[in-house]
Amino acid sequence: MNTLTRTERLGYSLLLLVYALGIYFANTDLVYFDTVITKEDGFAEYGTALMLFCISVLCIARLIKIGGAKPALWKLGIVGMALIFLFGAGEEISWGQRIFGIESSEYFLENNAQQETNLHNMVVGETKINKLIFSQILTAVLVIYLLIVPVLYRKTTWLKGLAEKFAVPVPRWNHTIGLLLATGLLEFMKASSRRWELYEFAFGIIFFLIFINPLNGYIFKKN
Structure with missing residues:
Protein backbone atom coordinates (compact mmCIF):
# COMPACT_ATOMS: atom_id res chain seq x y z
CA MET A 1 0.00 0.00 0.00
CA ASN A 2 1.37 3.42 -0.98
CA THR A 3 2.17 6.03 1.64
CA LEU A 4 -0.78 8.32 2.32
CA THR A 5 -0.59 11.83 0.93
CA ARG A 6 -1.02 14.83 3.20
CA THR A 7 -4.54 15.36 1.85
CA GLU A 8 -5.44 11.74 2.59
CA ARG A 9 -4.07 11.98 6.12
CA LEU A 10 -6.13 15.12 6.74
CA GLY A 11 -9.24 13.57 5.22
CA TYR A 12 -9.01 10.36 7.23
CA SER A 13 -8.21 12.27 10.41
CA LEU A 14 -11.32 14.40 10.00
CA LEU A 15 -13.41 11.35 9.26
CA LEU A 16 -12.01 9.50 12.29
CA LEU A 17 -12.81 12.47 14.54
CA VAL A 18 -16.38 12.77 13.24
CA TYR A 19 -16.98 9.04 13.59
CA ALA A 20 -15.51 8.99 17.10
CA LEU A 21 -17.89 11.77 18.15
CA GLY A 22 -20.74 9.97 16.42
CA ILE A 23 -20.07 6.68 18.19
CA TYR A 24 -19.72 8.40 21.54
CA PHE A 25 -22.94 10.39 21.34
CA ALA A 26 -24.92 7.59 19.68
CA ASN A 27 -24.27 5.55 22.80
CA THR A 28 -24.43 8.25 25.48
CA ASP A 29 -26.79 10.98 24.25
CA LEU A 30 -29.01 9.90 21.37
CA VAL A 31 -30.92 13.18 21.33
CA TYR A 32 -27.67 15.12 20.80
CA PHE A 33 -26.61 12.64 18.12
CA ASP A 34 -29.87 13.09 16.22
CA THR A 35 -30.35 16.83 16.71
CA VAL A 36 -26.77 18.09 16.52
CA ILE A 37 -24.30 15.56 15.06
CA THR A 38 -26.55 14.29 12.26
CA LYS A 39 -29.35 16.86 12.16
CA GLU A 40 -31.00 17.99 8.94
CA ASP A 41 -29.02 20.91 7.47
CA GLY A 42 -26.19 20.12 9.88
CA PHE A 43 -22.45 19.58 9.62
CA ALA A 44 -22.64 16.07 8.18
CA GLU A 45 -25.18 16.93 5.49
CA TYR A 46 -23.49 20.13 4.39
CA GLY A 47 -20.10 18.43 4.58
CA THR A 48 -21.28 15.70 2.24
CA ALA A 49 -22.70 18.23 -0.22
CA LEU A 50 -19.46 20.22 -0.10
CA MET A 51 -17.31 17.17 -0.85
CA LEU A 52 -19.50 16.15 -3.79
CA PHE A 53 -19.46 19.70 -5.12
CA CYS A 54 -15.65 19.82 -4.80
CA ILE A 55 -15.38 16.64 -6.88
CA SER A 56 -17.50 18.26 -9.58
CA VAL A 57 -15.36 21.40 -9.52
CA LEU A 58 -12.19 19.28 -9.67
CA CYS A 59 -13.49 17.51 -12.78
CA ILE A 60 -14.29 20.80 -14.50
CA ALA A 61 -10.90 22.23 -13.52
CA ARG A 62 -9.16 19.25 -15.09
CA LEU A 63 -11.26 19.60 -18.21
CA ILE A 64 -10.26 23.25 -18.53
CA LYS A 65 -6.60 22.65 -17.71
CA ILE A 66 -5.78 19.63 -19.84
CA GLY A 67 -8.96 18.79 -21.74
CA GLY A 68 -7.73 20.41 -24.93
CA ALA A 69 -5.10 17.72 -25.36
CA LYS A 70 -7.45 14.84 -24.58
CA PRO A 71 -9.74 12.83 -26.89
CA ALA A 72 -13.52 13.28 -26.99
CA LEU A 73 -14.34 10.24 -24.85
CA TRP A 74 -12.03 11.47 -22.07
CA LYS A 75 -13.87 14.80 -22.10
CA LEU A 76 -17.21 13.01 -22.14
CA GLY A 77 -16.23 10.99 -19.08
CA ILE A 78 -15.06 14.06 -17.18
CA VAL A 79 -18.22 16.04 -17.98
CA GLY A 80 -20.39 13.06 -17.06
CA MET A 81 -18.74 12.66 -13.66
CA ALA A 82 -18.88 16.41 -13.01
CA LEU A 83 -22.63 16.37 -13.65
CA ILE A 84 -23.20 13.25 -11.53
CA PHE A 85 -21.46 14.70 -8.48
CA LEU A 86 -23.04 18.12 -8.97
CA PHE A 87 -26.42 16.37 -9.02
CA GLY A 88 -25.48 14.48 -5.84
CA ALA A 89 -24.48 17.70 -4.09
CA GLY A 90 -27.70 19.42 -5.10
CA GLU A 91 -29.85 16.48 -4.01
CA GLU A 92 -28.10 16.33 -0.64
CA ILE A 93 -29.30 19.83 0.27
CA SER A 94 -32.56 19.66 -1.75
CA TRP A 95 -31.07 22.16 -4.21
CA GLY A 96 -30.84 24.85 -1.54
CA GLN A 97 -34.57 24.78 -0.86
CA ARG A 98 -34.30 25.02 2.92
CA ILE A 99 -31.36 27.43 2.73
CA PHE A 100 -33.34 29.93 0.66
CA GLY A 101 -36.72 29.14 2.19
CA ILE A 102 -38.31 27.97 -1.08
CA GLU A 103 -41.65 26.22 -0.80
CA SER A 104 -42.13 22.84 -2.51
CA SER A 105 -44.56 22.65 -5.42
CA GLU A 106 -47.79 20.69 -5.05
CA TYR A 107 -46.27 17.77 -6.97
CA PHE A 108 -43.40 17.36 -4.52
CA LEU A 109 -45.68 17.87 -1.53
CA GLU A 110 -47.77 14.94 -2.71
CA ASN A 111 -45.06 12.61 -4.04
CA ASN A 112 -41.98 13.29 -1.94
CA ALA A 113 -41.55 11.39 1.34
CA GLN A 114 -40.10 14.51 3.02
CA GLN A 115 -42.15 16.99 0.94
CA GLU A 116 -38.93 18.48 -0.43
CA THR A 117 -37.79 19.40 -3.92
CA ASN A 118 -35.49 16.49 -4.64
CA LEU A 119 -35.64 13.18 -6.48
CA HIS A 120 -34.08 10.76 -4.00
CA ASN A 121 -37.00 11.05 -1.57
CA MET A 122 -39.65 10.57 -4.24
CA VAL A 123 -42.24 7.82 -3.83
CA VAL A 124 -43.58 6.05 -6.92
CA GLY A 125 -46.54 3.90 -6.00
CA GLU A 126 -45.32 2.01 -2.96
CA THR A 127 -41.65 2.24 -3.93
CA LYS A 128 -39.29 4.75 -2.36
CA ILE A 129 -36.73 5.89 -4.93
CA ASN A 130 -34.21 6.44 -2.14
CA LYS A 131 -34.44 2.80 -1.04
CA LEU A 132 -34.31 1.38 -4.56
CA ILE A 133 -31.68 3.53 -6.26
CA PHE A 134 -29.72 5.23 -3.51
CA SER A 135 -29.53 2.13 -1.30
CA GLN A 136 -29.74 -1.09 -3.28
CA ILE A 137 -28.35 -0.01 -6.65
CA LEU A 138 -25.75 2.36 -5.19
CA THR A 139 -24.56 -0.37 -2.82
CA ALA A 140 -23.99 -2.72 -5.76
CA VAL A 141 -22.12 0.01 -7.66
CA LEU A 142 -19.90 0.73 -4.65
CA VAL A 143 -19.02 -2.94 -4.23
CA ILE A 144 -18.05 -3.22 -7.89
CA TYR A 145 -16.14 0.06 -7.95
CA LEU A 146 -14.24 -0.29 -4.67
CA LEU A 147 -13.59 -4.05 -4.60
CA ILE A 148 -13.75 -5.47 -8.10
CA VAL A 149 -12.48 -2.61 -10.28
CA PRO A 150 -9.12 -2.19 -8.43
CA VAL A 151 -8.43 -5.93 -8.81
CA LEU A 152 -9.37 -6.12 -12.48
CA TYR A 153 -7.50 -2.89 -13.21
CA ARG A 154 -4.30 -4.48 -11.95
CA LYS A 155 -4.83 -7.75 -13.83
CA THR A 156 -6.45 -6.84 -17.15
CA THR A 157 -5.54 -4.47 -19.93
CA TRP A 158 -9.10 -3.95 -21.19
CA LEU A 159 -10.31 -2.34 -17.96
CA LYS A 160 -7.17 -0.25 -17.72
CA GLY A 161 -7.80 1.00 -21.23
CA LEU A 162 -11.46 1.68 -20.49
CA ALA A 163 -10.65 3.71 -17.38
CA GLU A 164 -8.05 5.67 -19.32
CA LYS A 165 -10.43 6.27 -22.24
CA PHE A 166 -13.27 7.68 -20.09
CA ALA A 167 -11.10 9.34 -17.40
CA VAL A 168 -12.43 7.11 -14.61
CA PRO A 169 -10.29 7.30 -11.43
CA VAL A 170 -9.50 3.92 -9.87
CA PRO A 171 -9.46 3.66 -6.05
CA ARG A 172 -6.30 2.81 -4.18
CA TRP A 173 -6.53 0.14 -1.50
CA SER A 192 -30.07 5.85 15.53
CA SER A 193 -31.48 5.67 12.02
CA ARG A 194 -29.72 8.98 11.31
CA ARG A 195 -26.31 7.29 11.41
CA TRP A 196 -26.51 7.14 7.62
CA GLU A 197 -25.83 10.86 7.51
CA LEU A 198 -22.31 10.11 8.76
CA TYR A 199 -21.95 7.33 6.21
CA GLU A 200 -22.82 9.75 3.43
CA PHE A 201 -20.20 12.11 4.86
CA ALA A 202 -17.64 9.29 4.74
CA PHE A 203 -18.66 8.58 1.15
CA GLY A 204 -18.10 12.22 0.22
CA ILE A 205 -14.66 12.47 1.82
CA ILE A 206 -13.34 9.17 0.50
CA PHE A 207 -14.57 9.76 -3.04
CA PHE A 208 -12.96 13.19 -2.97
CA LEU A 209 -9.69 11.49 -1.95
CA ILE A 210 -10.09 8.98 -4.78
CA PHE A 211 -10.48 11.75 -7.34
CA ILE A 212 -7.57 13.72 -5.89
CA ASN A 213 -5.15 10.78 -5.82
CA PRO A 214 -6.38 7.79 -7.85
CA LEU A 215 -4.34 4.71 -8.65
CA ASN A 216 -4.31 5.78 -12.29
CA GLY A 217 -3.44 9.41 -11.66
CA TYR A 218 -1.53 9.60 -14.93
CA ILE A 219 -4.82 9.96 -16.83
CA PHE A 220 -5.12 13.47 -15.38
CA LYS A 221 -1.75 14.62 -16.65
CA LYS A 222 -0.99 16.26 -19.97
CA ASN A 223 0.13 13.90 -22.72
Missing part, protein backbone atom coordinates in the same frame (compact mmCIF):
# COMPACT_ATOMS: atom_id res chain seq x y z
CA ASN A 174 -6.46 2.72 1.29
CA HIS A 175 -9.65 4.22 -0.18
CA THR A 176 -11.34 0.82 -0.28
CA ILE A 177 -10.27 -0.01 3.26
CA GLY A 178 -11.38 3.42 4.46
CA LEU A 179 -14.94 3.03 3.21
CA LEU A 180 -15.15 -0.57 4.43
CA LEU A 181 -14.15 0.60 7.92
CA ALA A 182 -16.66 3.44 7.74
CA THR A 183 -19.32 0.88 6.85
CA GLY A 184 -18.39 -1.45 9.70
CA LEU A 185 -18.25 1.30 12.31
CA LEU A 186 -21.90 2.13 11.65
CA GLU A 187 -22.73 -0.89 13.81
CA PHE A 188 -21.59 1.13 16.82
CA MET A 189 -24.22 3.77 15.99
CA LYS A 190 -27.15 1.49 15.22
CA ALA A 191 -29.26 3.03 17.97
